[in-house]
Amino acid sequence: MPATSIPKNPLAKVLSRRLSKLAPYLWILPALTVYGIFKLYPLVSGLQMSLLRWDGIEEPRYIGLRNFEKILSDEMTLTVLMNNVHYAVGTVVGKIVLSLILAILLHQALKGRTFYRTSLFMPVVMSFVVVGVLWSWLFNPQFGLINSFLRGLGLDFLVQDWLGDAAVALNSLILVDIWKWYGFHMVIFLAGLQSIPDELYEAARIDGASVWQQFLHVTLPMLQPVMIVNVTISLMGAFNVFDIPFIMTAGGPANATNVMALHIYIRGFKFYRFGYSAALSYVLLVIVTLVAAIQLKLMTSGDNSD
Amino acid sequence: MSAAQFTGQDFKQRGIHWRPMLVTLFNHSILILFTVIIVYPVVWMILASFKTPGELVSNIWGLPASPAYQNYADAWKQAKLGRALLNSGIVSIGAVLVVVCLGSIAGYAFAKFSFRFSTLILLIFVFTMQAPVPIIPFYVLFVRLKLTDSYLGLILAIASGTIPLSIFIFQAFFRSIPSELREAAKIDGCSEFAAFLRVIMPISGPAVATVGILTFVGAWNEYFMPLLLIRSDELRPLTLTIQVFFLQFGRAEWNVIFATLSIASIPMIVVYVILQRWFIRGLTSGSIKG
Secondary structure (H helix, E strand, O other): OHHHHHHHHHHHHHHHHHHHHHHHHHHHHHHHHHHHHHHHHHHHHHHHHOOEEOOOOOOOEEOOOHHHHHHHHOHHHHHHHHHHHHHHHHHHHHHHHHHHHHHHHHHHOOOOHHHHHHHHHHHHHOOHHHHHHHHHHHOOOOOOHHHHHHHHOOOHHHOOOOOOOOOOHHHHHHHHHHHHHHHHHHHHHHHHHHOOOHHHHHHHHHOOOOHHHHHHHHHHHHOHHHHHHHHHHHHHHHHHOOHHHHHHOOOOOOOOOOOHHHHHHHHHHOOOOHHHHHHHHHHHHHHHHHHHHHHHHHHHHHHHHO | OOHHHHHHHHHHHHHHHHHHHHHHHHHHHHHHHHHHHHHHHHHHHHHHOOOOHHHHHHOOOOOOOOOOOHHHHHHHHHOOHHHHHHHHHHHHHHHHHHHHHHHHHHHHHHHHOOOOOHHHHHHHHHHHHOOOOOHHHHHHHHHHOOOOOOHHHHHHHHHHHHHHHHHHHHHHHHHOOOHHHHHHHHHOOOOHHHHHHHHHHHHOHHHHHHHHHHHHHHHHHOOHHHHHHOOOHHHOOHHHHHHHHHHHHOOOOHHHHHHHHHHHHHHHHHHHHHOHHHHHHHHOOOOOOO
């Protein structure tokens, strides 16, 4: 009698169909679990912590939005944020302009392309700790390479206390950040330049466009996708920067190089104000999201022109 | 014939040849200038690591009179660099294994299966991968899971940040592999997972290399996670070791500091120069498609 196999078959079919529908989720489950626990969960669970007065040891006390009120009324918040804005303007403009110029030059200079590309990209594989410690010495007022170089050229008026002078320190850190990354952005621009078809330039030349006009009307518009990538990466980097100021200046002198990520760390792990620090993290998160949204909006709205 | 006329004509005739040459010369001089700005400080760091403390201040630009190898012996002993290298190696390789395994399996599912919520899940990755993690809840989570001060905790902390990007890289690569390969393996009686392991992964070297390099370099250079999670001296990776050593001895023994910096960066730079094409592709893969 096939009686045993007849009722079993449809059931097995249904089961295996159900299972095959579930199968893709099993494939993504391990990655999703690790990402969910270590990235998404802290992103959400911190919201509740931002409503607490908590030093990490004693019982936390619920204080509502008091942390956020304090953040808004603390003058330090504005100081630190403006440092981030200053840092962002300096690094983004510096990296984009410099790397774009170098990419255009490299795109034309065929000989030695691999040599230049390899050399200029090199700092990307170095740790910020190595870069930061090395540059702290290069910036040394008495024996550092920079001041020694300037003195050698007779440019004594440019000699500075690069990291000790509150008026200069943040700009010095910006220089180090640009130094580490301009080769990286150049490689990305170079990939963008190589994807522009030669016919576009030929057509522009036939129309009598000068080199400068070709740059403005062919190169720049065609580079828009990589431009967005480069600006986004450097902008996000500037608002999340921690390593360079922590290692080179610890936020000093007199908070001249204190930035949001450092401020959050110091409130949390030097002063043990866990709730306040968590609240600060969300202020940073909102600012980063807004900056990214505004920047993408601005950079993609140019599409209407053509 | 006046000299001025002669030069003018000469210049006009040769102008066609001169201009491109001048442009090339200009291009190369600017490129060389900015290459020197990058390379010279690194070369200088290596030279300084062979100088005596006296030479560091009296002989800033020159070569060391006789190489002070002692700096390296001191650096190795005082900073316990052997242990630090081992720790960095364990954590970096661990992170690569986690990211490559989880990323490739998930990337394959997104590339080859269609299922509900797949777009939604990818969007969640896109929107959260750049977001700065609030460090207090992050730290508290590791304390509660008893994952502070452990290799595993550090590996997971670093790997979780790279997982979304690795999924995107693997997904793009697997999309480019013709589906016939997978079908053929399944007709031969392979299960889906066996087909993935035996047929797809062996030809996925480029994607594995890209993700592997990206993760390894990131983990090797990671500073913030160990700062947050590692307490005991024995578990400190290279980056944290250097920073602690710098704070302890920096002001006095810069020549030894330069030796530690050289030990920390020269191996990576050498491997990078040998495999530069792969490194540049891997480290820019988040930004350039393909």
